[in-house]
Amino acid sequence: MADTPHERLAAAFRARVQTADLPSPGNISAASVGLSKQDLLRLFESQLMSRHLDYAARVFGKTGQTFYSIGSAGHEGNAAVAAVLETTDIAFLHYRSGAFLIERLRQQPEATPLWDMALSFAASAEDPVSGGRHKVLGSHLLNVPPQTSTIASHLPKAVGTAYAITLARRLRLQHARLPDDAVALVSFGDASANHSTAQGAINSAALTAYRGLPLPLILVCEDNGIGISVPTPDGWIAQTYRNRPGLHYLAVDGCHPLAVVAAAREAVHIARVQRRPVFLHLKTVRLMGHAGSDLETSYRSSAAVAMDEDRDPLLASASVVLAEGVLDQERILDLDEQVARRVQRAMQRACERPKLTSATAVMSALLPGVQWLQHRPQIDADLAWNTDLSALDARAATSPQHLSRLLALTLGGILAKSSQAVVFGEDVGRKGGVYGATTQLQPAFGTSRVFDTLLDEQSILGLAIGLAHNGFVPLPEIQFLAYVHNAEDQIRGEAATLSFFSDGRAANPMVIRIAGLAYQRGFGGHFHNDNAIAVFRDIPGLIVACASRGDDAVRMLRSAYRLAGEQGRVVVFLEPIALYGIKDLHREGDGLMSFRYDGIDGELPLGEPGLEGPAGDVDLVIVSYGNGAYLSRRAIAELAADGRRIRLIDLRWLVPLNVDAVVAALNGASACLIVDECRRSGSPSEGLITGLVEQGVAVPIRRLTAADSFIPLGPASYEVLPSQAGIVKAARELLEGYGES
Numbered sequence: 001m002a003d004t005p006h007e008r009l010a011a012a013f014r015a016r017v018q019t020a021d022l023p024s025p026g027n028i029s030a031a032s033v034g035l036s037k038q039d040l041l042r043l044f045e046s047q048l049m050s051r052h053l054d055y056a057a058r059v060f061g062k063t064g065q066t067f068y069s070i071g072s073a074g075h076e077g078n079a080a081v082a083a084v085l086e087t088t089d090i091a092f093l094h095y096r097s098g099a100f101l102i103e104r105l106r107q108q109p110e111a112t113p114l115w116d117m118a119l120s121f122a123a124s125a126e127d128p129v130s131g132g133r134h135k136v137l138g139s140h141l142l143n144v145p146p147q148t149s150t151i152a153s154h155l156p157k158a159v160g161t162a163y164a165i166t167l168a169r170r171l172r173l174q175h176a177r178l179p180d181d182a183v184a185l186v187s188f189g190d191a192s193a194n195h196s197t198a199q200g201a202i203n204s205a206a207l208t209a210y211r212g213l214p215l216p217l218i219l220v221c222e223d224n225g226i227g228i229s230v231p232t233p234d235g236w237i238a239q240t241y242r243n244r245p246g247l248h249y250l251a252v253d254g255c256h257p258l259a260v261v262a263a264a265r266e267a268v269h270i271a272r273v274q275r276r277p278v279f280l281h282l283k284t285v286r287l288m289g290h291a292g293s294d295l296e297t298s299y300r301s302s303a304a305v306a307m308d309e310d311r312d313p314l315l316a317s318a319s320v321v322l323a324e325g326v327l328d329q330e331r332i333l334d335l336d337e338q339v340a341r342r343v344q345r346a347m348q349r350a351c352e353r354p355k356l357t358s359a360t361a362v363m364s365a366l367l368p369g370v371q372w373l374q375h376r377p378q379i380d381a382d383l384a385w386n387t388d389l390s391a392l393d394a395r396a397a398t399s400p401q402h403l404s405r406l407l408a409l410t411l412g413g414i415l416a417k418s419s420q421a422v423v424f425g426e427d428v429g430r431k432g433g434v435y436g437a438t439t440q441l442q443p444a445f446g447t448s449r450v451f452d453t454l455l456d457e458q459s460i461l462g463l464a465i466g467l468a469h470n471g472f473v474p475l476p477e478i479q480f481l482a483y484v485h486n487a488e489d490q491i492r493g494e495a496a497t498l499s500f501f502s503d504g505r506a507a508n509p510m511v512i513r514i515a516g517l518a519y520q521r522g523f524g525g526h527f528h529n530d531n532a533i534a535v536f537r538d539i540p541g542l543i544v545a546c547a548s549r550g551d552d553a554v555r556m557l558r559s560a561y562r563l564a565g566e567q568g569r570v571v572v573f574l575e576p577i578a579l580y581g582i583k584d585l586h587r588e589g590d591g592l593m594s595f596r597y598d599g600i601d602g603e604l605p606l607g608e609p610g611l612e613g614p615a616g617d618v619d620l621v622i623v624s625y626g627n628g629a630y631l632s633r634r635a636i637a638e639l640a641a642d643g644r645r646i647r648l649i650d651l652r653w654l655v656p657l658n659v660d661a662v663v664a665a666l667n668g669a670s671a672c673l674i675v676d677e678c679r680r681s682g683s684p685s686e687g688l689i690t691g692l693v694e695q696g697v698a699v700p701i702r703r704l705t706a707a708d709s710f711i712p713l714g715p716a717s718y719e720v721l722p723s724q725a726g727i728v729k730a731a732r733e734l735l736e737g738y739g740e741s
């Protein structure tokens with residue numbers, strides 16, 4: 001008796017094969033699309049394997065032995081796409097592309113796809129892709145970066161990877177991971193196509209092609225007509241993408257294996273040979289609802305469900321296999337049974353395999369591990385930074401310069417020394433950046449290594465991830481801190497999670513330069529003066545650097561690049577806009593904020609704070625960073641008249657916070673003032689003060705922070721920010737014991 005959707009579906013398949021009640025095999029022959037009988041059999045078997053894994057996931061899930069039941073049933077036509085690709089073609093997969101993955105894995109003789117996927121369903125620590133951290137579709141060997149049940153967030157990086165393939169070819173990048181003629185593929189659902197992230201990525205692909213640039217990209221929309229319970233209007237996907245400039249559109253019945261092979265071959269030709277993006281629209285069905293927990297009939301009619309079941313791609317494949325004389329009915333049923341048994345055995349054994357049993361084990365993959373470190377693309381070894389100034393503006397490098405100029409020189413040094421480095425973002429090319437931080441880089445290094453992107457932060461960060469997937473160490477720029485927020489998921493949900501979901505085997509190193517923070521003179525305004533970085537504080541593995549002076553910035557940017565290139569880290573390099581052009585510290589002409597690039601040696605290690613002022617016993621320690629450190633230096637000079645001994649700790653590295661170093665630097669202090677230019681809520685000082693309390697620091701501690709407000713336009717902006725006068729006042733109050741608890 002078939003009670004559950006999967007039992008009903010499995011029984012219907014067998015009954016219809018038995019009675020040869022199958023859809024017409026159509027008029028495409030396997031030979032005409034270049035498939036041998038053996039290829040066809042393998043494809044059919046991959047589809048059956050995927051289906052039986054879905055069935056088993058429901059059975060084992062019921063008893064709590066497996067933990068994921070979003071399946072691929074109805075989408076198995078995607079295996080035919082895998083069949084025509086090379087395993088060196090990188091694929092970012094929709095969570096219903098299980099059959100694609102199985103077909104790809106089976107192109108490697110020693111592959112064990114059922115076992116691998118069973119381990120993943122069971123969240124076993126032996127899962128070869130994520131090490132038991134998530135049910136992912138992925139393969140380290142065969143170029144499928146692990147993907148969870150993300151919708152749309154993987155599209156920007158797919159576009160980026162396609163771009164990276166052509167860029168590596170143009171630049172003859174020595175350490176490219178993908179061959180020059182590789183294509184990038186990304187699959188996604190019809191509802192996902194409406195997501196602004198998908199829209200941005202597809203737009204970015206189309207625009208790239210419209211500009212005449214090569215982009216070997218296949219966008220596979222697996223259109224089952226519904227997203228959980230919400231239908232996609234009939235014809236929406238076709239109407240939207242059929243006549244899109246820059247995009248080639250192909251539509252096919254995604255349930256018919258040979259039709260899919262034919263269309264996929266055409267798509268591959270367009271992407272690989274013509275190097276143009278192609279939108280491959282597979283019309284699929286979704287069988288058994290969205291997931292195991294989903295009661296589909298609560299929002300769909302039984303007739304609609306039955307219509308989809310009638311289009312089950314396994315029926316179409318069985319029909320073709322029969323018509324091609326590959327297997328007879330009995331053998332199809334035998335194969336079905338045999339696959340079911342193999343899946344059952346694999347699942348049973350996988351459920352008994354060890355799980356991750358400690359936080360340490362779970363977290364061991366937050367950063368790229370030995371497997372990545374051993375095989376990482378080498379960054380060009382000699383980064384003996386300031387020895388070779390030939391590619392830089394020698395006059396600028398040998399005379400005192402302000403922050404933005406020093407940053408441009410440092411980027412120039414990195415570009416000169418490391419062929420993997422690329423600098424890109426809005427207006428970084430010809431204009432040289434809104435504030436000149438990339439000035440003269442494009443003329444020196446060319447439009448392939450320093451270039452303007454379109455105006456979309458998700459695309460910029462997706463491009464960075466894509467470039468990193470192909471051996472580059474990208475240095476994307478986000479023009480203003482406020483504008484990273486609409487794209488933060490590319491850092492939070494994509495870039496920073498890659499090592500976690502790949503058991504530390506994969507990484508997408510990058511240094512994301514972001515101009516930000518407040519205090520812009522005569523300007524103000526919320527978007528150009530954003531002073532909130534809470535969004536970066538809780539992302540495991542992320543590094544946030546923020547220099548308050550040009551010499552530190554030079555050394556920190558070099559370190560950031562090395563951390564990315566050699567350790568696979570994702571680094572946010574936050575640049576205080578208000579300090580970009582500052583030359584003097586205390587008085588006009590003192591030049592204390594100007595530094596000679598050729599005199600700045602080496603790097604500045606991660607976590608090392610700057611200590612200024614007297615060592616040993618002091619009356620007060622001020623802890624700050626960025627503009628706050630600049631203002632504190634000035635305030636300390638003002639306070640000198642009081643005859644107090646004051647030390648400054650410039651944090652420099654905001655995430656992770658080196659609380660131990662601050663505790664050590666507080667040794668001998670009578671009081672501590674934290675000056676934090678970010679909002680009171682969510683600012684780095686929240687974490688710092690918690691850390692100090694947890695470590696039992698006994699001195700009185702006060703915080704001077706920005707208000708929990710947005711930054712208004714004009715002079716009013718200073719009302720909600722810490723000021724030099726405010727620091728002096730707070731310091732005096734602390735020193736005089738006011739407000740002690």
Ligand SMILES: Cc1ncc(C[n+]2csc(CCOP(=O)(O)OP(=O)(O)O)c2C)c(N)n1
Binds near residue numbers: 096150189190
């Ligand atoms: C950003 C985001 N929003 C919402 C969800 C929840 N969600 C998961 S799958 C899904 C439906 C996606 O439908 P579609 O793209 O058509 O793919 P299908 O499941 O039909 O294959 C939704 C809304 C999500 N995973 N991510």
